[in-house]
Amino acid sequence: MSSELELDELYRDLILDHYKNPRHREKLPRADVTAEGYNPVCGDEIEMELAFEGDRIAGIGVRGRGCSISQASASMMSEVVEGKPVREVERLSDEFQAMMTNPDAPVPEDLGDLEALQGVAKFAVRVKCATLAWHTLHEGIEQHAKGNGAARIEEM
């Protein structure tokens, strides 16, 4: 594969579209938990609010600063998890992690636009960028389950 093609595979149009027009950017007025995620090595930052209805993520708001991969991944994730039961979200999270750690794994069908991030798996140093939003979400869910209203993670 030529180097230009490889790069296009990493930076697919869908990723750039999410980077340019991030979804669910608005801050949720009534959130059950706010979660912050940092990757001090890259300087990537994610900030999100989650609203729950029973065991379902009823609403999500996400903003951040960082590279295109980290921010597009957060935007894509927000679209996929909104309205889904927590159990289902955790399953999708596992699927996404698997896709990131194994470039040859078959791409799951229910990941929505996140599928476009498949090319990231070939660039080992960028995988953390793509998973930051998911790790932040996971911590938000955990803290909510413990009855806390705030969550914070820092990637190693």
Add this chain to the structure above:
Amino acid sequence: MSYDVDQIRKDFPILERKIRGRPLVYLDNAATTQKPRSVINALVHYYEHYNANIHRGLHTLAEEATAAYEATRVKVGRFINAAQPEQEIVFTRNTTESINLVANAWGRKFLEPGDEIVFSAMEHHSNLVPWQLVALATGAKLKFIEIDDEGHLVWDDVVAKIGERTKVVALAHMSNVLGTINPVEKIAKLAHDAGAILLVDAAQSVPNMPVDVQALGCDFLAFSAHKMLGPTGVGVLYGKRELLETMDPFLGGGEMIRRVTYEESTYADLPHKYEAGTPNIADVIAFGAAIDYLEGLGMDAVREHEIAVTGYALKRLMETDGVVVYGPKDAAEKGGAVTFNYRDLHPHDLSQVLDQQGIAIRAGHHCAQPLMRRLDTVATARASFYLYNRSDEVDALIEGIKASDRIFGDVVRAGAR
């Protein structure tokens, strides 16, 4: 003899490498430099001909290895004009370990609660974290000198921060991010007038310009071999003899003792008191070949070449629409590191695009997170030049940066972030 960069490049095998079909453009020299064949050969020659442990063996190989190891010490000492090369040069693993040695062996012995350790806002983590640790252990306080928007120390703040409570001034000679060259001589005088010692982090300066420890007037000076054509795993600590003599050892073990009983030991003479255990013999010896190479070119000529190529890079970067350059803009007053950002593009995205074209730069916080916050950014891109870089590599960098427009053009222009 005139400086022939094309001829110099032939001495560096790695510069023939292709990355994805394109010639390697190596612009990450502030992280580590490439190695000339003579350094690589010195390593092979040692292992093939006289590999032995030093300072103890009474056989031919041990004598040869010891002589070569000690010859590098003297060479290094002369390279930075130490008054007593045989006693004042200590080999460590890297600059970081050299600074930790001083912070522990000097700091823990002489610092008391309320004493002040002064450093600058542009320090690498390696000249920051060791002092934070020793401050915690001793009750000493940390103070830092502000920098202005151009990346120079604010002189009024230098004068304000160094006072009668100051016991240590720890300062980068040349910033690894901004390239700023700090006025060490003037600060040495201020520090000494206040009764403090001055440690200079010279990891960036010794590779790039003539450095004379006696002219600088510093008490300690730390640098690494791998940033000046030598192998990884070798650091240098220069220390004034009278200071090295008053300190206790940093690490204990073999090689650093004179007489040992089960209860106590007496220590070896300088500099061996600070070199516990078998040192990195092969790499120290090969470091000697790196110094020979630099002296063959002459550090004045190296510096002159670097000013030319860095000056050209500054000019091209600053005339490129969308590039913001941090730090001093005059190549004659800075080192070979040029830090910048391009539009709103995150430096990791930029670095990825450049890597795809065979261009190696550094992107991130450059081990200087407090400085990034001072510059009001989380990360930057850094191109750093060395004695083998050419102006056509600067051109490749500029073209490479512009090539990111193909992918990110409309995104970053829209200011999506």
